[in-house]
Amino acid sequence: MITAENLQSLLPFSTVERKDSVLTLTVPAENLQEAATSLKNNGLDYLRDIVGIDYGESLGIILSLTPTKEPKTIVMLKTSASNRENPRLASVEDLWLSAKLYEREVHDFFGIVFEGNTDMRRLFLRQDWKGFPLRKDYDANPKLNPVPTENENLEDLENLPKISVNAEESFEKQHFVFEKEEYVVNFGPQHPATHGVLHLRVSLEGETIKKIDPNFGYIHRGIEKISEIYTYPQILHLTDRLDYLSGTINRHAVCLAVEHGLELEVPERANYIRTIIDELTRIASHLLGWGCMCMDMGAITAFVYGMRDREKIMDIFEETCGGRLMANHSTIGGVMSDIHPNFQRKIREFIPYMRKMLKEHHLLFTNNPIARGRMKGVGYLSGEDAISLGATGPVGRASGWSNDTRKIEPYAAYSKVDFREVLREGGMTFDRYIIRLDEIEESLKIIEQLVDNIPEGNYAAKTKAIIKLPEGEYFQRVENARGEFCVFIDSRGEKYPYRIHFRSPSMTLVNVLKHITPGTKIADLIMLGGSLDYVIPCIDR
Amino acid sequence: MFHFKQLTDWIDAMLHTYLSEGWALFVEFVIVGVAMLTVYAVLALLLIWAERKVCAFFQCRLGPTRVGPFGMFQSVADMIKILLKEIIILNHVDHRLFRLAGFLVIIASLCTFGAIPFDKGLHAIDFNIGVFYLLAVSSLGVVGILLAGWSSNSKYTMIGAMRSGAQLISYELSCGLSLMTIVILSGTMQLSQIVEMQSTGWFIFKGGIPALIAFVVYLIAGHAETNRGPFDLPESESELTAGYHTEYSGIQFGFFYLAEYLNMFIIAAIASTMFLGGWMPLHVSGWDGFNQVMDSIPPVIWFFGKTFCCVFLALWVRWSFPRLRIDQLLKLEWKILMPISFLNIVLMAIWVLLLN
Numbered sequence: 001m002i003t004a005e006n007l008q009s010l011l012p013f014s015t016v017e018r019k020d021s022v023l024t025l026t027v028p029a030e031n032l033q034e035a036a037t038s039l040k041n042n043g044l045d046y047l048r049d050i051v052g053i054d055y056g057e058s059l060g061i062i063l064s065l066t067p068t069k070e071p072k073t074i075v076m077l078k079t080s081a082s083n084r085e086n087p088r089l090a091s092v093e094d095l096w097l098s099a100k101l102y103e104r105e106v107h108d109f110f111g112i113v114f115e116g117n118t119d120m121r122r123l124f125l126r127q128d129w130k131g132f133p134l135r136k137d138y139d140a141n142p143k144l145n146p147v148p149t150e151n152e153n154l155e156d157l158e159n160l161p162k163i164s165v166n167a168e169e170s171f172e173k174q175h176f177v178f179e180k181e182e183y184v185v186n187f188g189p190q191h192p193a194t195h196g197v198l199h200l201r202v203s204l205e206g207e208t209i210k211k212i213d214p215n216f217g218y219i220h221r222g223i224e225k226i227s228e229i230y231t232y233p234q235i236l237h238l239t240d241r242l243d244y245l246s247g248t249i250n251r252h253a254v255c256l257a258v259e260h261g262l263e264l265e266v267p268e269r270a271n272y273i274r275t276i277i278d279e280l281t282r283i284a285s286h287l288l289g290w291g292c293m294c295m296d297m298g299a300i301t302a303f304v305y306g307m308r309d310r311e312k313i314m315d316i317f318e319e320t321c322g323g324r325l326m327a328n329h330s331t332i333g334g335v336m337s338d339i340h341p342n343f344q345r346k347i348r349e350f351i352p353y354m355r356k357m358l359k360e361h362h363l364l365f366t367n368n369p370i371a372r373g374r375m376k377g378v379g380y381l382s383g384e385d386a387i388s389l390g391a392t393g394p395v396g397r398a399s400g401w402s403n404d405t406r407k408i409e410p411y412a413a414y415s416k417v418d419f420r421e422v423l424r425e426g427g428m429t430f431d432r433y434i435i436r437l438d439e440i441e442e443s444l445k446i447i448e449q450l451v452d453n454i455p456e457g458n459y460a461a462k463t464k465a466i467i468k469l470p471e472g473e474y475f476q477r478v479e480n481a482r483g484e485f486c487v488f489i490d491s492r493g494e495k496y497p498y499r500i501h502f503r504s505p506s507m508t509l510v511n512v513l514k515h516i517t518p519g520t521k522i523a524d525l526i527m528l529g530g531s532l533d534y535v536i537p538c539i540d541r
Numbered sequence: 542m543f544h545f546k547q548l549t550d551w552i553d554a555m556l557h558t559y560l561s562e563g564w565a566l567f568v569e570f571v572i573v574g575v576a577m578l579t580v581y582a583v584l585a586l587l588l589i590w591a592e593r594k595v596c597a598f599f600q601c602r603l604g605p606t607r608v609g610p611f612g613m614f615q616s617v618a619d620m621i622k623i624l625l626k627e628i629i630i631l632n633h634v635d636h637r638l639f640r641l642a643g644f645l646v647i648i649a650s651l652c653t654f655g656a657i658p659f660d661k662g663l664h665a666i667d668f669n670i671g672v673f674y675l676l677a678v679s680s681l682g683v684v685g686i687l688l689a690g691w692s693s694n695s696k697y698t699m700i701g702a703m704r705s706g707a708q709l710i711s712y713e714l715s716c717g718l719s720l721m722t723i724v725i726l727s728g729t730m731q732l733s734q735i736v737e738m739q740s741t742g743w744f745i746f747k748g749g750i751p752a753l754i755a756f757v758v759y760l761i762a763g764h765a766e767t768n769r770g771p772f773d774l775p776e777s778e779s780e781l782t783a784g785y786h787t788e789y790s791g792i793q794f795g796f797f798y799l800a801e802y803l804n805m806f807i808i809a810a811i812a813s814t815m816f817l818g819g820w821m822p823l824h825v826s827g828w829d830g831f832n833q834v835m836d837s838i839p840p841v842i843w844f845f846g847k848t849f850c851c852v853f854l855a856l857w858v859r860w861s862f863p864r865l866r867i868d869q870l871l872k873l874e875w876k877i878l879m880p881i882s883f884l885n886i887v888l889m890a891i892w893v894l895l896l897n
Contacts, residue, residue, distance in 0.1 A: 207700070373866075
């Protein structure tokens with residue numbers, strides 16, 4: 001059991017606070033490594049995210065940790081570097097596989113150098129970018145960082161600065177991502193199979209992949225930065241643009257976080273509608289993911305079938321929410337509008353239709369000998385690696401990691417429905433493929449239980465015209481179609497958040513891709529990308 | 542009963558009465574060339590339209606509907622568009638080879654096209670080693686593809702070309718071996734004679750089980766030869782954007798495009814010639830009434846009917862199967878199809894011995 005007392009005795013130098021299920025540990029910067037190591041050794045094996053935050057006089061990071069044995073518990077490990085000019089913190093790269101990427105993100109936006117991290121390139125911004133955008137004293141003058149007008153080669157990406165823990169001076173350029181004689185192929189940023197503007201540099205040996213290096217940031221919009229000057233209802237609209245395929249679920253997360261902070265009681269009717277819409281979104285997203293994966297393997301007809309069935313859901317959304325892709329339906333305190341008179345009837349028609357079509361999809365693609373041959377024995381992700389990489393969602397569940405937030409911490413109407421968390425032990429591409437189709441079945445079950453029982457009443461609670469969140473830190477997690485989507489809000493009692501951070505499940509999935517592709521073929525890279533089903537705007541948020 | 546041979550013989554006689562030997566031959570060459578190119582282009586347009594319609598049918602769509610009845614002139618419009626498009630020549634390519642590649646591909650498929658007997662006497666060339674010629678000429682196309690990939694000086698095209706080389710050369714073997722099975726059965730390599738010999742029954746029936754196996758192997762291997770799904774690795778759009786022809790534009794791309802569709806037709810045409818009796822109507826010995834009815838259908842219709850059935854099969858496979866991976870592709874050929882083909886040749890030899 002992880003309790004406040006346990007942690008206090010384990011880490012005597014820390015201060016422990018408890019708020020609901022969240023334990024906050026504050027440790028001095030020099031004890032970070034020690035604290036992280038002992039937490040890892042005490043079963044906190046899932047590093048959810050590293051959030052950077054500018055406290056004014058110091059720059060802080062928050063490591064969000066969870067033991068997979070007690071998934072309800074959340075431990076926030078806080079520390080801060082007091083030197084703003086040259087902030088340095090110890091890296092936890094060797095403890096969690098996911099840490100390297102998270103630290104790069106914090107480094108990019110806050111300029112904190114993680115000593116011991118072997119890859120301290122910037123993650124989203126250009127390598128020559130001046131300033132660190134999420135610091136409060138950032139100078140956004142466009143003259144500082146002019147738009148480049150000349151063609152550039154990728155030389156600057158080749159250099160991988162290595163930082164040794166003992167060295168006085170930083171940035172020793174010691175080794176390269178790729179050797180000079182390697183055959184490196186660029187996949188993306190404009191490529192039909194990267195599902196968005198992702199740039200993968202792939203080192204090949206014939207058809208076999210030796211190594212890949214993902215490169216993000218081509219469509220980074222700075223949503224976290226923009227949100228700091230937006231009010232909470234305005235921020236909601238940006239969440240749909242993160243992972244646009246599970247937009248309603250992301251929006252739901254922010255609504256829940258703000259409602260939690262305001263201690264607002266959401267009407268039961270709104271909870272039911274939100275849950276139904278979320279599950280419809282999940283089905284639509286899985287259908288698209290399924291179709292895209294099939295298309296990545298060359299079966300274009302399967303893609304069209306996926307889109308055809310998704311269209312039915314889009315039609316339901318259009319009537320009730322007004323939008324198709326960006327449903328914009330949840331709002332603080334409830335939902336924007338009541339359901340359309342056709343809503344329930346159309347869903348009742350959709351459920352048997354979808355069940356029938358699922359059979360067809362299995363017939364067309366799952367049982368196809370070529371498809372089976374392609375997916376069998378490729379892209380193994382072990383359960384341990386899945387946890388260490390933070391691969392939540394269907395990908396983690398395909399490796400046997402039970403991580404469904406809907407089960408762990410039921411929100412909205414999930415506590416009232418009976419459904420199964422689909423788990424598979426294989427960890428192969430085929431498991432990741434089939435788990436999505438099985439989850440569609442479970443989502444249909446959830447909708448079936450809710451659609452006829454939507455209670456009467458208001459669809460939204462009354463809120464004040466200007467929503468000010470009380471001072472404090474708020475954390476909310478939901479299960480979106482790709483995994484655990486989290487919102488972290490640091491409020492100073494204003495109508496704007498002081499800092500808002502979104503945990504992107506897709507970013508870890510690209511990390512998984514990097515982890516499982518070496519040794520596979522080019523065709524497998526594309527298929528594995530499809531099986532992980534990442535969405536780039538969620539990474540480049 | 543009308544045969545094109547009567548028409549061609551009449552033209553030949555006409556020309557010889559008015560012109561000297563040399564000029565008559567020259568005019569004939571021109572007529573044959575023009576006719577072939579026209580049929581080639583029209584067939585390609587027809588096939589493109591058919592593919593779009595069939596594919597739309599499989600995918601619950603409508604396909605082209607706007608231009609002409611059932612969108613029939615859509616591919617004509619597309620052709621005009623592709624002819625008007627700018628040809629972008631990149632700086633870093635090997636210009637001479639880059640331009641040559643498209644021609645090589647299309648010439649290879651045109652040469653093969655000329656040997657196909659559409660009807661009695663309706664073929665440009667009728668060698669006594671027709672099958673051999675077909676195999677030799679059709680495999681020239683791979684040179685064009687390799688050149689295209691190599692001269693484009695891009696990594697994607699290079700990978701596409703290498704895949705294509707490995708694939709075409711491998712599947713050429715099964716293709717050739719399954720055609721050889723029929724050569725054993727017929728005892729001749731001349732295509733016109735092979736068709737004539739099927740007047741008493743198509744080889745797929747006459748040859749029994751070995752012929753059936755050869756037919757299936759040929760369909761698979763031939764489909765792989767056309768670089769179309771599930772064997773479209775050289776141009777797999779989800780991996781290599783467009784494979785070996787990524788850098789081509791305008792009509793230069795059109796050459797590859799045309800050749801791809803025509804190759805599909807040629808493979809189907811060879812299948813129908815070698816296995817399904819070519820332009821020969823379906824005859825069942827003893828059923829004289831039935832045979833007469835069958836005879837009343839013109840042979841050209843028989844030929845195109847059979848060929849389009851095979852083409853439809855190819856489209857069906859293409860739009861329902863996912864793509865193979867390169868190692869699976871080679872495994873299928875070298876470990877499955879080729880041993881079967883070798884065994885099948887022996888089987889066929891035994892069959893022929895038993896029959897005689």
